[in-house]
Amino acid sequence: MNTIEKKEGKPLLSIYFTAGYPTLDSTISIAKKLEEAGADFLEIGFPYSDPVADGPVIQHSSEVALENGMTVKILFEQLRELRSHVSIPVFLMGYVNPVLQFGIEKFCEECKNVGINGVIIPDLPMYEYEELYKETFEKNGIANIFIVTPQTSEERILKIDSLSNSFIYLLSSNATTGKTLDVGDNTTAYFKRIRDLQLKNPLIVGFGISDKSTFEKASSFTAGAIIGSAFVKRLKEQNFLNQFPAFISSIKG
Template sequence: MNRIKELFKRKQNDILSIYFTAGFPKLEDTCAVIRELQNKGVDLIEVGIPFSDPMADGLVIQESSMQALKNGMNLRILFQQLANIRKDVHIPLIMMGYLNPIMQYGFDTFCKDCKAVGVDGMIIPDLPFKDYLDEYKAIADKYDLRIIMLITPATSDERIRLIDAHTDGFIYMVSSASTTGTQTNFDQEKQSYFKRIKAMKLNNPQLIGFGISNKSTLAAALQNASGAIVGSKFVAILGESKDIKSAVEELLKSLSE
């Protein structure tokens, strides 16, 4: 069974997913970050593919992408780095990136290489749902990979039901239509959005991301979904910490105090 499916079968609540940019702060840090996050009890990891024009990302992740690209990170190197990751990493790994670098690499080749190194799925924020249905889903299914779709407060109930019917992993609930990393708390409008989705009783579990940065935003996410995704907060800490172990410890401390 796909590790994403296994995770949600085993654990329905309080799931913590962490995003980081591959090749940041240093090119060779990717696997060390993954191992340290697993060691500290993180449930799911999103490995960010650096891209020069990350339109959904805030400044922190944009800058980490630029640094990773300067360091020489690309998909070929990333797959080389991940070649032996499954010797000691057992939690689900998801690639997160924009369509452009994936298409340059070749989508079928990308999926084949994901499967070869033990990646379980992908999040492609700029992949249109129609294209996913018409073309990309069948290729991902061939390699037992899950493509995770995003929804926002502006997504209609009809579209959400359609996404729920045609995906099989989890649904990424973007907390707002803004870029990542721009919130310190969730206002009434966002709380209403969370409650609306919860009331729909979807088949797929949901994780809430964009703006999870402290104890209160984490608690709000965990109250309204199966779990939370933390990205910008960790990337910012990673860029400032003396080492990876300290960065992970500081992140978990910031989410619990």
């Protein structure tokens, strides 16, 4: 279940949202409604006080979640009922500092206990993962998702592919989250270059995917794409849970 595969050849849509936003107890209800609306897999962010890779929308959601009292411990308590409501793959995304404070081994064990498929920790160095934590992740069946950027060397990409057992997170650019994807000549060449390496793990594009057009452009080179900021914005609206089907349909068609 950690492996992400296209369904009937169609690109996969993942949705990111921050645990504890807009309210402390909204995590499970959002996840459940997203699956019902047609999301293929989910990324649940655990908030951190210094989210350097995040744009203003997700930074704001993290600030509110922390003010609401969200912690890694509380998130795992909430996720104990996750698999009673959600069957699609679910990944946690966040920064390494809260994970280290919680304890890597305990974190991986809790992920296993609540049915999390993998984690995305952008600031966890690859060599640290390989030398210190790989065995713990694998023992608990938790995939570690690595990130590739336009500046990542071919040698490093091949190394990432060899260490991966789920998907590779392909950043559309070096910008923070929330910037609109511009699939110009440079970005197209970058996507093609990675695709032509014929990696064993599927590629999922993140950063800048906000609508049907950007989703289709990104997915034409990869197995699918992730929408974060454009979805998190919707959580400010009244009756936001009822709007998920229309939102997902507007992207997947």
